[in-house]
Amino acid sequence: MKFAHIADCHLGAWRQPELQKLNLLAFEKAIDTCIEQNVDFVLIAGDLFDTAIPSIDILKGTTNKLRQLKEKSIECFFVAGSHDFSPSGKSILSVLEKAGLCKNVDINTGKPIETDNMFIAGIDGKTRGLEINEIKNIKNIKNQINAKKDKDNKIKILLLHTTLKELLPAELKSLNLSSIALEELPDNFDYYALGHLHITKQIMHPRHSSKVIAYPGSLFPTSFSELESNTGNFYLVEYENDNENDKKDFKVKEIQIKLQEIVNLNINADNETPESLKEKILKELEKKNLKDKIITLRTEGTLKSGKLSDVNFKAITEFALKQGCYCFLQNTSKLTTKELSIHLSDISNLSIEQIEEKILCDMKKEKKIKNKDETKMKLLLRLFDKEKQEGETNATFAERITSKIVKSLKLEEKW
């Protein structure tokens, strides 16, 4: 028996049309591989779509491939994930199911599949890990399974879209996400087709080494951090039932979906000026062959002068696009300037006049201005705060301001 274990396609996830298109293409390629490999069925462990109601274009592409599976008599079994699940039941998954393109094996909202040689069930993923309690309390499944003998030759597969504690990545551990421990998983299955964590990993059941608990990873990176580190993956699983030895043998093969190459650039902007930063980035880009690649540019650090808007990212993007890149993404969330690094705590909740007063006072303390300059400063701040009146010409306005300043600063003789 051969089957595909796919999860976290997140079709429609990207807002960038190019990435959305790639995302769909990855799914199409995965299905093509399944057809080529002549799998018996395809498992989708949640988050086929990124939302409960995806766009028409995404739907069109997806249904096309599911239809192809159907035409090849390859069945597709799924559970909803945290993204494409709808508490009200208004998810496109139910439409696809009604169209006969796939089957929901959730024990509550769908129906587990039982044939001569397999039993497939699952639990839909929900937001905020609400599926975990459900998983922990699967009584009727256990009963159903217990009713059968363990020694039947059926492969028993459980689809879950959840967080497995043991496989939670280190960087997510601090987030206190709801998770379920291995031990808390229902015992009676041979293959635990997981989804939700975008990692490609499989571990052995602590008590049953032949049982496979696997995350195939996302079919296509669904976030920028994944773009920077991951490729798309799914599993092709071959299963053999060694009755003699009472052993169920799983050969899990990782299939990578590689579409466009990804080039990740990290640029340090410390002590750069807007112009020099732009040049630095362009220099780095020039070194790379950008054609048909996905470029992620992460710029971090503190500019020594100027504003963020002074950095000509538009020119950088245009350059990359001109070099034929497939898609250009930039991250400036950790880019700042010295001007922004003002000690705001000193001046928060102060009015404008109070801020003025404070700044002048600070400058006096730092001996950047003298006492007499402070008086002059305040006077000029007031005197220069003038607008051209209606009907006043530029020349008259200039004359008005000048005569006022000259008089106030007692410059008549010197003028």
Added chain:
Amino acid sequence: MLIKSVKLHNIRSYLESKIELPKGSVLLSGDIGSGKSTVLLATEFALFGLQRGLLDGASLLRSNKKEGFVELELEINNKVIKIKRELKREKKSVVQGNATINIDGTTKELAATELKQFILNTLNYPSGLLTKRNLIYRFTVYTPQEEMKRILLEKPETRLDTLRKVFDVDKYKRIKDSCEIFLNQLKEKKKEKEGQLVDLPFKQEQLSKKEKESKENEKKINELKPKLANAKKRVKQIKDLILKQENEIEKFKLVRENLAKTETKHGEKIKQLNEINNEIKELEKLITSLKNELSKLKYQDKEKEKIKKSITEQEQLLKNLRAKEKLIEKELSSFTTRKQILEKDIHNISDLKTCPVCKQEVTSEHRKKITSEINQELVKLNKQFNEKNKSLQELSDKLETVEKQVQDLNEEEKIVEIAKIKFQNFNEKQKQKLKLIKTSKQIDEEIKTLADKKNEYEKTLKETKELELKHKKTREQLETEQEKEHVLALDYKGIEKGKENILKEMSELKIEINKKLKVKSALEELKKLQNWLNKDFLFIADTIEKQVMANLNAEFNLLFQKWFEMLVEDENLKTRTDFDFTPSIEQEGYEINYNYLSGGERTALALAYRLALNQVINSMLSKLATRNLLILDEPTDGFSSEQLDKMRDVLQELKAEQLILVSHETKIESFVEHIIRFQKQGHVSRVEM
């Protein structure tokens, strides 16, 4: 400020309606186009009047109506204020009419701008808004639905500029601009002063040169003075000598004059004598010639008388002959005439056939007879004629002879006359000659006398020659010394004049230099001021502005992010603004193009931006009377159902004393305390309270 009621008369889809607005959250509910937003626009009009670019009369006054009004009842600081503004349709536009204000029962009529000023003051809005668009109201209280997203899509500079005005931070831009204007004026003034100072080093150098020149002049004067004095002394000495010599010479002057006169006279006399002698010679020649002539001529008086008598006789003869001639000629003429007549008759008769007198036929024999008779007469006539002719000829000859004789006699008479004259002339010349000879002798005597005198004078003058030579030399010497003195005097004068000029120039230069030094000092001051303005003042103004903007930006950013996270479904979607208040949407830090947002997300972004602005401005301008009022016009355009649910949290969070919502979303009805329903039937809006 709380809005208590809005009364509309002929405003857009309203004929006559009054809408009571309670405190708390109020939903103006109704289908699209039912007249909900009209209430809000009318409120803004009632408060601030027509505003160019924001609110125009034509968009408010109901079509085909000539007049309309809005009456707004407000509560501000526990006072009830009623404002009424009218609109009138004129030929080409709709204009504001009268405005009245009623405060606690007292009504006053005001001009449109007076009312606006009053409202601005009462609401503690900056008075500069009197002539400008009221962006503070638009950004804190009410933004029409179509404008909500506009601020996000504007160019960063335009947006920042608008926000500066709203936050009243554009004063720093004004300050910087005014400072730049002043710096330009300062620069011009500096240029002017620098222009005045361009020649200062030159003037100083000139002064130094003049001082040096002055010293040299002084030295020259001191050298020249004694030399000139000596020269003058020398000239005086020579002059004295000359005087002495001249006195001496004067004495001999008379002698010289006399000599000169004598010489002149002597010369003249000699010349005269020579002329007379020449004249005498000429006369002698003439006398000799006359004498010769006279000896040839025979002159006698008697001869002359005889000739005269002959002439008379001949002339008488001539006269007689002429008379005869005339007679003969006359006869000849008559003969000729008669002859012509006869010849004519012959001719006529030859052709005549009838007698012209008797009218009888004329025979040829008669003709012949007549012709013959005539011919005979003709012959006779010819004969007579010839005889007469001959006589005439003889007479002519005689006449000729007599005439010649007369002529000859006249010639003779003339000769005699000439001879007489010549003789007279001869006598005269003789007399003349004698006279001249006498004169000649006299002159000769005079010449001799003069010659003697001349000799005497010459003798005397010889003695004075030496003295004159000496005098001449002395004069020459004087000339030389005078020339020298003149040169020295000129030099001295020149140097004196030069000294005077130099001193004058030095004085002028000093004055000029002092003036320029003052200008230089002023220029230094202006430069210092310029540097200070460029370096310190603008830097500090810039720093203050940045600090203020940073402060506002930080506050704004927190609020903006908070509101946005409340309103969007996608947890991964974050937003922030940069220093220019340009919003950016990010997913995991990566920027998302605004166009990739769904309609609901865009509305959420715009609403979050607006709410953040509202709160920042209200906290900054804490005295604004409208800070407890918020009007949201269709703030949920494109919201999903989940997003609409979030609006409940948003409305609770807002905590406005009066929150007026306009929405056609029925879900919102469950979030608010009061609902006012609007309906439109037959182009007229109605309100269900």
